[in-house]
Amino acid sequence: MKNDKVRKFKTLKSEIEYQGRAFSVRQDTLELPDGRKTVYDIIDHPGAVTIIPVDDAGNIYFIRQFRPATGEILLELPAGTLEKDEDPQECAAREIQEETGMAARKFIRLGALWLAPGYSSEYLHFYLATDLYESPLQADDDEYISVEKLAYKQAVDMAKAGEIRDGKSLAGLLLLDGWLPN
Numbered sequence: 001m002k003n004d005k006v007r008k009f010k011t012l013k014s015e016i017e018y019q020g021r022a023f024s025v026r027q028d029t030l031e032l033p034d035g036r037k038t039v040y041d042i043i044d045h046p047g048a049v050t051i052i053p054v055d056d057a058g059n060i061y062f063i064r065q066f067r068p069a070t071g072e073i074l075l076e077l078p079a080g081t082l083e084k085d086e087d088p089q090e091c092a093a094r095e096i097q098e099e100t101g102m103a104a105r106k107f108i109r110l111g112a113l114w115l116a117p118g119y120s121s122e123y124l125h126f127y128l129a130t131d132l133y134e135s136p137l138q139a140d141d142d143e144y145i146s147v148e149k150l151a152y153k154q155a156v157d158m159a160k161a162g163e164i165r166d167g168k169s170l171a172g173l174l175l176l177d178g179w180l181p182n
Contacts, residue, residue, distance in 0.1 A: 008032075008033035009030055009031070009032065009033065010030065010031040011028055011029070011030055012029045012030065012031055012037065013028070013029040014026055014027070014028045014029075015027050016044075017041075022045070022081055023043050023044055023045040023046075023122075024043075024044045025041060025042070025043055025044070026041075026042050026044055027039055027040070027041055027042075028040045028042055040119075041119065042119060042120070042121060043116075043119055043120040043121065043122070044121050045081070045115075045120055045121055045122035046081060046082045046083070046084065047081070047082040047088070047122060047123045047124070047125070048079055048080060048081045048082060048091075048115075048122060048123075048124050048125070048168075049079060049080055049082065049088050049089075049091045049092040049095060049124070049125045049126070049127060050077050050078070050079040050124055050125070050126050050127070050168045050169070050171075050172050051077060051078045051079065051092045051095060051096045051104075051126075051127050051129050052077055052110070052126065052127065052128050052129065052172050052173075052175075052176050053078065053096055053100055053102055053104060053129040053130075053132055054128065054129070054130050054132075054176075054180065055132050055149070056131075056132075058151060058152060058180055059149040059150060059151055060077075060149065060150050060151075060152060060155055060176075061078065061096075061100045061102060061132075061147060061148075061149055062075050062076060062077060062078075062147070062148045062149070062150055062155070062164075062169070063075075063076055063077075063078055063099050063100065063145045063146065063147055063148070064076075064145065064146045064148060065143060065144065065145045065146075066144065074165065074166050075148065075158070075163065075164050075166070075169070076164075076166040076168070076169045077166075077168065077169040077172045078095055078096055078099040078100055079095060079099075079124075079168055080092075080094070080095030080098070080099070088109075088125040088127075089107050089109070089127060091125075092107060092125070092127040092129065093107070094137065096129055097135055097136060097137035098137045098138070098143075099143070099145055099147075100147050101134060101135070101136035101147065102129075102132045102133065102134060102135065102136075103132065103133055103134075103135035104129035104130060104131060104132050104133075105130070105131035105132075105133070106129070106130045106131045107127045107128070107129055108127065108128040108130070108179070109125065109126070109127055110126040110127065110128055110172075110175040110176065110179070111125075111126050111175050112124060112125045112126065113126075113171060115167070115168070124168055124171075126171070126172055126175050128176065128179055152173075152176065152180050155173055156173055159173055
């Protein structure tokens with residue numbers, strides 16, 4: 001049975017190779033089901049949230065920000081990294097304020113996913129945020145963000161046209177399907 005082979009992986013050694021501000025990189029030595037050994041490089045990440053803020057008119061709040069890894073300014077849903085032992089909904093409440101200047105009276109958990117399970121432990125939680133009101137928090141020192149409101153259909157059309165290329169935002173739009181009135 002294939003599942004039996006998967007269960008026979010054994011971690012022989014795990015070492016932190018790099019400790020950064022937002023994540024660490026570890027190297028794991030594994031024994032494969034057939035007895036051979038192999039090494040995996042894993043990005044250890046504390047997890048994150050993505051928020052889909054929707055106002056009373058049905059507009060979704062997006063942010064634009066420069067992403068050094070891509071060298072581009074991307075249109076994204078607001079998101080943020082979990083602090084140690086932080087509840088994901090509390091993180092969502094903080095991040096929406098820091099990134100959009102809005103707060104939400106209601107959060108609905110839409111789902112969660114592994115961001116890049118081939119090399120990362122990052123687990124991403126998705127929240128629909130509604131009943132919005134202005135309540136800005138100080139943004140992080142390294143964030144230069146502009147806020148844009150888009151109708152759901154416009155956002156989906158932009159995603160299909162390749163104008164939204166951030167994976168978490170694409171997943172968030174997919175998870176939002178069926179939650180908004182047509």
